Amino acid sequence: MVSARPAVAAMPAYRPGRNPADLAREIGVPRAVKLASNEVAFPPLPAVVEAIATTAGETNRYPDNGATVLTATLAERYGVAPAQVATGCGAVTVLQQLTQAYCDPGTGIAFAWRSFEMYPLLAQVAGARAQQVPLVPGAPGGAADTHDLEALAAVVDESTRLVFVCNPNNPTGTAVRRAELERFLDAVPETALVVLDEAYREFVTDEDVPDGVELMRGRPNVAVLRTFSKAWGLAGLRVGYLLAEDPAVADAVRRTHVPFSVSSLAQAAAVAALASEDEVRRRCAAVVTERARLTAALRERGLPVADSQANFVWLPLGERTAEVAAALESRAVITRPFAGEGLRVTVGTPEEDDVFLGALDAVLTSGGAAAADT
Structure with missing residues (x-):
């Protein structure tokens, strides 16, 4: 058997x-x-519905494997080069691509817990160690719900290849702020890639919660993960993307990309959504x-x-x-x-x-x- x-x-x-x-x-x-x-x-969004209708007549053909138009649109929006952008079939698939690109058996993936439930599963599939750091109370006497970035930095060792920081954190909704996140990024060694998972960035209202793209600049071991599934309303079409300061990081993610996994409909819808900001x-x-x-x-x-x-x-x-x-x-x-x-x-x-x-x-x-x- x-x-x-x-x-x-x-x-x-x-x-x-x-x-x-x-x-x-x-x-x-x-x-x-x-x-x-x-x-x-x-x-x-009305523009999304129109784009899907227009593109539906082309679904007998494979989609653009490089998502060229979407990649260029994202690059322009965030002020990066297209080589710094990688797309995938939802943010979780991009996380899987990162794990495949960077983790050998025995290496480590560090993250807070509880956080996005796929983090430990990705480590398990890769044969990597899940370096889990408990959340701490965000308020005195409260429930554990907030990242302990000092403790997270402390577990990163020479075997750690990826560090996931979900900000705002799923499922607790709490967010870490600029000063502590900057200290954390400066403390993580360059041998570990920090991925700022910002699936819910568009709902942030606290001005002291930084935009990860700003903190990424000048830090080659930092990347930002985002999705069209939440604020942009494309959960049923599955589009996520990574922005990386170092183009080599985005290249590694593209190398583990499943060919044609972002459909023509999804690409067209994402571009239309960005135009409806x-x-x-x-x-x-x-x-x-x-x-x-x-x-x-x-x-x-x-x-x-x-x-x-x-x-x-x-x-x-x-x-x-x-x-x-x-x-x-x-x-x-x-x-x-x-x-x-x-x-x-x-x-x-x-x-x-x-x-x-x-x-x-x-x-x-x-x-x-x-x-x-x-």
Whole structure:
């Protein structure tokens, strides 16, 4: 019998957010609300729909393997050379390409934990050591939710090839600020590549949370990862990209690229989305406004919600997390539980968030009130 590698056989399966239509059928209600996957609630941009329609007639041909137009557009937007840009089928695929490009078995990948759940899985597949550093409370007496950059720098050794810094952090929504991030980047040896994972950058409102592209400049061992899946509304088309100060880093990522993995539709949609930036900014502003309302409403209910710089909020419910998430699902609201730690809730429309708050109230007043004891 042919067997998978032990490291692969031992991997937990990635669990996407539940399909709301499936849940609605299961519990017998007309509609379920999905606040699990950090999608934006807005429909695709009109320019994106037009670009997809125009490009659909060309899908009998392979896409541009180098994503030339998209790469040039990104290069111009960020003031870098096209050689400093690499695209991929979503940011997570670019992370996989980085791991393939830089990690041999026995090398290290350093990152905070809890953070983006794919980081340890990528290390496992590569046979690399996962150098995990626990989060620390961002406020005195609070739950662990913030990067400890000093501790992260301390674990980087001669075997460390990649360092992932998710800023804002997924799933806690917290962000590290300019001074501490600059000190960290200066402390990491040049033999390790620091990847600033900024999937939620467009939702940042704290002026002291730096744009990673600014910090990248002049630092050849720093790269910035971004995606079109969140603020730009292209989650269903899968487009991510890397900006690297050193063109050799982007070249290495392109060398591990699966040919033609960014479809023609995705490329055209991403270019159209970039041309609609004003509308995207308006949408992000609406998300930020709703984020503030949702955060205030949760705090009014006695829940210790940290300031989020992303399009989701984090409820540190500890051991009650799975129970609360299941109770919410029974009331047709899908959230993202991290068992034993907390619940991540996407900022939805005001109507969706009101449904969530109503369901949460029902949970907390029906024997689940202990969930707030954190």
